[in-house]
Amino acid sequence: MRTVVFDLDGTLADTSGDLIAAANACLATAGHPPQLDPAQDMLTAFAGGRAMLRLALSRIGPGWTEADIDAHFPVFLQAYAGAIDVTTRLYPGAVGAVEALRSAGFTTAICTNKPEGLARTLCQRLGITDLFGALVGADTLPVRKPDPAPYRAAVQGAGGDPSRSILIGDTVTDRDTARAAGVPVVLVAFGPEGAGVARLAPDALLAHYDDLPALAGRLLP
Numbered sequence: 001m002r003t004v005v006f007d008l009d010g011t012l013a014d015t016s017g018d019l020i021a022a023a024n025a026c027l028a029t030a031g032h033p034p035q036l037d038p039a040q041d042m043l044t045a046f047a048g049g050r051a052m053l054r055l056a057l058s059r060i061g062p063g064w065t066e067a068d069i070d071a072h073f074p075v076f077l078q079a080y081a082g083a084i085d086v087t088t089r090l091y092p093g094a095v096g097a098v099e100a101l102r103s104a105g106f107t108t109a110i111c112t113n114k115p116e117g118l119a120r121t122l123c124q125r126l127g128i129t130d131l132f133g134a135l136v137g138a139d140t141l142p143v144r145k146p147d148p149a150p151y152r153a154a155v156q157g158a159g160g161d162p163s164r165s166i167l168i169g170d171t172v173t174d175r176d177t178a179r180a181a182g183v184p185v186v187l188v189a190f191g192p193e194g195a196g197v198a199r200l201a202p203d204a205l206l207a208h209y210d211d212l213p214a215l216a217g218r219l220l221p
C-alpha cells in the first residue's frame with residue numbers, strides 16, 4: 001500500500017492568522033503590545049509557536065531566555081485552543097487531492113508538530129478527520145519531527161509501509177524528516193516563500209493540489 005503523509009500547518013491549511021493572533025494574545029497577557037503581523041510573519045508562524053514567541057520577544061528587547069519561551073508557551077497554546085479556526089482555511093484543492101489519492105488506492109496520514117489534541121480539534125473543525133488513516137502530533141511520541149519516528153508511526157498507523165511513502169510538507173523540518181526516514185519529500189510552493197522553497201532541494205515542488213495525484217504516482221510508481 002502506497003502512503004502519502006501530509007504536514008498540517010502551512011501544507012494542508014493556512015493556519016498562520018490564528019497562530020499569530022494567539023501569539024499576540026499571549027503577549028497581551030504579559031502586558032506587551034502585539035509584535036507579530038499576519039502578513040509579514042507568516043513564515044515564522046509556520047515554524048511553530050516557539051519560533052513566533054522567540055521573534056516577538058526579540059522585537060520587544062534583548063535579555064529573554066528559553067525559560068521565558070517555556071513560560072509563555074502554555075499561555076499561547078491556551079489562546080490558540082480557544083480560537084483555532086477563526087481565519088484558518090484549507091489550501092485550494094487540498095480536500096479534492098486527498099480524496100483523489102484515496103480513490104487511487106493510496107493511504108493518507110498527517111504528521112504534524114502541533115500537539116496531537118489541537119491537531120485533532122482543528123481537523124474536526126475543518127471536516128477532514130475521516131480523510132486520513134492516522135494522525136501523529138508533536139506529543140504523540142517522545143520525539144517529534146525531524147526525528148523520523150513520528151513519520152514512520154503515521155505511515156504505519158494508516159496501514160502503510162514507510163518504504164512506499166512520501167511526505168508533503170512546507171518547511172526545512174519536513175525536508176529533514178523525510179531525509180531521515182529515507183523517503184521522497186514534496187514541498188508546497190504556495191506558502192509565504194512561493195517557489196523559493198526550492199532552496200531546500202526537495203524531490204519536487206507542488207504548485208497546486210490539483211497536481212498532487214499525478215506527482216504522487218510518479219514518485220511512488
Ligand SMILES: O=C(O)COP(=O)(O)O
Pocket residue numbers: 007008009010046047048049111112113114115
Ligand atoms: O506547530 C508547528 O510547530 C508546526 O506544525 P506542522 O508540523 O503541522 O507544520
Ligand SMILES: [Mg+2]
Pocket residue numbers: 007008009010011046169170171
Ligand atoms: Mg508545516
